[in-house]
Amino acid sequence: MTGRQMPAGDSTQGALFDDADLRPLPAHVGYRGPIACSAAGITYRQLDYWARTGLVAPTVRGAAGSGTQRLYSFRDILILRIVKRLIDTGVSLQNIRAAVDHLSTREGEDLARITLMSDGASIYECRSADEVVDLVRGGQGVFGIAVGSVWREVEGTLATLPAEDPDGENVVPAGVTDELAQRRAQRAAG
Numbered sequence: 001m002t003g004r005q006m007p008a009g010d011s012t013q014g015a016l017f018d019d020a021d022l023r024p025l026p027a028h029v030g031y032r033g034p035i036a037c038s039a040a041g042i043t044y045r046q047l048d049y050w051a052r053t054g055l056v057a058p059t060v061r062g063a064a065g066s067g068t069q070r071l072y073s074f075r076d077i078l079i080l081r082i083v084k085r086l087i088d089t090g091v092s093l094q095n096i097r098a099a100v101d102h103l104s105t106r107e108g109e110d111l112a113r114i115t116l117m118s119d120g121a122s123i124y125e126c127r128s129a130d131e132v133v134d135l136v137r138g139g140q141g142v143f144g145i146a147v148g149s150v151w152r153e154v155e156g157t158l159a160t161l162p163a164e165d166p167d168g169e170n171v172v173p174a175g176v177t178d179e180l181a182q183r184r185a186q187r188a189a190g
Contacts, residue, residue, distance in 0.1 A: 029163045030060030030071025039157040040080035099123045112148040
């Protein structure tokens with residue numbers, strides 16, 4: 001993470017710092033590449049390149065030779081989506097790597113309370129509305145990514161999509177209760 005490290009503050013700014021009702025999926029549940037791409041808004045080529053270069057590697061199951069499927073966790077997909085937004089705004093790969101390394105040290109609720117701000121050159125972590133205002137006043141903050149909001153987007157996208165465990169067993173998404181919906185989820189898993 002480049003830029004200055006900011007102290008933790010009172011999280012009072014609604015959508016930028018609201019982490020209510022965040023429900024992470026179990027860490028052992030994974031999503032295949034095409035589903036991860038869809039949920040993150042990236043191409044399979046980007047996903048493959050980022051996995052091979054170590055930018056965002058799958059944590060549920062990595063590729064172990066020809067024919068194996070990588071499995072990406074909820075957290076992996078959350079970070080993929082954040083990386084996509086940073087790339088779209090012109091942040092350098094070096095700064096994106098630093099941001100990914102920084103985010104990987106954060107746990108669930110702590111991660112969701114972060115807003116990443118950037119001026120296009122550096123990335124800053126903010127934990128309160130006051131910190132955001134200080135950055136903008138100083139001319140440093142140009143755009144922000146509220147991790148909690150991205151969390152909810154990914155959560156909504158993955159809510160009914162098929163998942164599997166590291167052994168390849170299908171995991172029926174929460175909320176999929178009827179047999180027809182289960183069959184659709186399994187068919188989508190391919």
